[in-house]
Amino acid sequence: MTTVFVADAHLLGLKDPAQASLVRFVDGLKDVETFILLGDIFDYWVGYNKVVYKEFAPLLASLKRLVDRGTKIVCIEGNHDFLMGSFFTETLGASVYEESTVLDTEGMHIYLAHGDTVKMTTGYLRWRKFARGPYARLLTLLIGSRGVWWLAKRISANSRNKSMKKYQPGSALDMRLREAAKWKIDETGVDAVVMAHSHSPGIYDIHAMGLRAVYANPGAWVDNGRYIEYSYGEFRLKEFGFEEAVISG
Helix, strand or coil: CEEEEECCCCECCCCCHHHHHHHHHHHHCCCEEEEEECCCCECCEECCCHHHHHHCHHHHHHHHHHHHCCCEEEEECCCCEECCCHHHHHHCCCEEECCEEEEEECCEEEEEECCCCCCCCHHHHHHHHHHCCHHHHHHHHHHHHHHHHHHHHHHHHHHHHHHHHHCCCCCHHHHHHHHHHHHHHHHHCCCEEEECCCCCCEEEEEEECCEEEEEEECCCCCCCCEEEEEECCEEEEEECCCCCCCCCC
16 A cells, blocks of 8 residues: 655645645545645645635545545644644544654654754744644634635745745755754654655655664645655655646635
8 A cells, every 4th residue: 555745735725726736636546545744735724714614625625535535644734734623633534743743554663744843943933832822813713714814825925935945955954854854763763754844855865773764855745746655665756747727616
C-alpha cells in the first residue's frame, strides 16, 4: 500500500486553480492506505467558519470520497490552518495533530511535523499562542465569518509578501529543517522525518546513531502540484502539474 504526503497548498478559495487540481488529484488516488495533509493546505482555516467551509467545499467533498474508498487521513496542523474542527475529526475520521506525530507503516517509524515550530522566534511564539487561544476565538465570533475571511486574506497576503525569500531551496529555513530532522533522528531513532513549511522539496540521506535514515520534504503543492509518495521503503518526489481551472460555485 501507498502513503501520500501533501503540504503547503495555501488554497485561497473557490477560484484558486490549485484547489481544482488538488481535487482532481485526490479523486484520482487509488490503493492509498494513508493520505497525509502536512499543514498549510488552506491559506486560512481556524475552526468552523461558514465562509471558509463554502470556499473549500470541493476539496472537503473529495476528501470525504477518498475516505469512503478506504483511505485514512492524517492531518498535521500548520501555521495557516489549525483548530481543524469536527469536519476533520468526525466526518472524515481523520487523526489531527497540533504539532507532530509518528506514523508507523511497513515497519518504518516516520516522524511527521509541519515544521513551523522549529527554532521559533519570540514574536512567532507569541502569535502562535494568541492565534490558537480563547481571545482569537472570541474575536472571530465578534466579527463574524465574512469579517474573519476578509481579515485572514489580508494577513496571509502580507505574510507571503514578507517571507517569499525564505522559501527557497538551500535557504536558512530549509537548512534549519534539515538540522532539526537529524536532531530528531538522533533523539528518537525514527527511520525518517517528513516536514514541510520551507516549500523546498527534497529527499536526503541522514546518518545518525550509526544508521541511515531519511529526511524528506514534499515541497509546496502550490508549486505545480508537488507531493511525495512512499511505498516499499522508498520516498519519491512527484509533481502532478496544474491545469488552468476554476471551480464554479
